[in-house]
Amino acid sequence: MHLQPRQAAKLNRVVGYGGVALIVAWSLLALAAYAAVEAAVGWMAGMGAADGLIAWFAQIAAPLDGPLIAIVWLVGVAILGVVTVLIRRLTSAAT
Numbered sequence: 001m002h003l004q005p006r007q008a009a010k011l012n013r014v015v016g017y018g019g020v021a022l023i024v025a026w027s028l029l030a031l032a033a034y035a036a037v038e039a040a041v042g043w044m045a046g047m048g049a050a051d052g053l054i055a056w057f058a059q060i061a062a063p064l065d066g067p068l069i070a071i072v073w074l075v076g077v078a079i080l081g082v083v084t085v086l087i088r089r090l091t092s093a094a095t
Contacts, residue, residue, distance in 0.1 A: 003091075011091045017055035019084030023077055037065045 021088065044058035 006093060008091060012088055015084060015087050019080060019087075022080050022084075024078050026080060027073065030069055030076070034066065034069045037061065037069065041065060 041061050043056055044054050045062070047054065
């Protein structure tokens with residue numbers, strides 16, 4: 001693929017903006033997941049008569065939900081960053 005310098009610069013810009021947009025979307029998805037898990041844990045904790053699997057899940061999820069979602073978010077951001085850098089290098093090498 002042989003691109004003109006202007007085309008390569010535009011493609012590089014689009015890839016960069018796309019990478020930023022993907023990271024923002026991934027971050028919003030992580031925030032929504034955190035809010036949903038917090039709401040579910042709060043709802044289950046509010047059930048006074050809950051026992052069995054529901055109570056066990058609420059006890060396990062309450063201290064672990066924040067760090068677990070943060071780790072998944074960080075891994076996702078790292079993967080998106082690496083993919084963006086690789087695509088930028090491939091498009092800049094195609095000129």
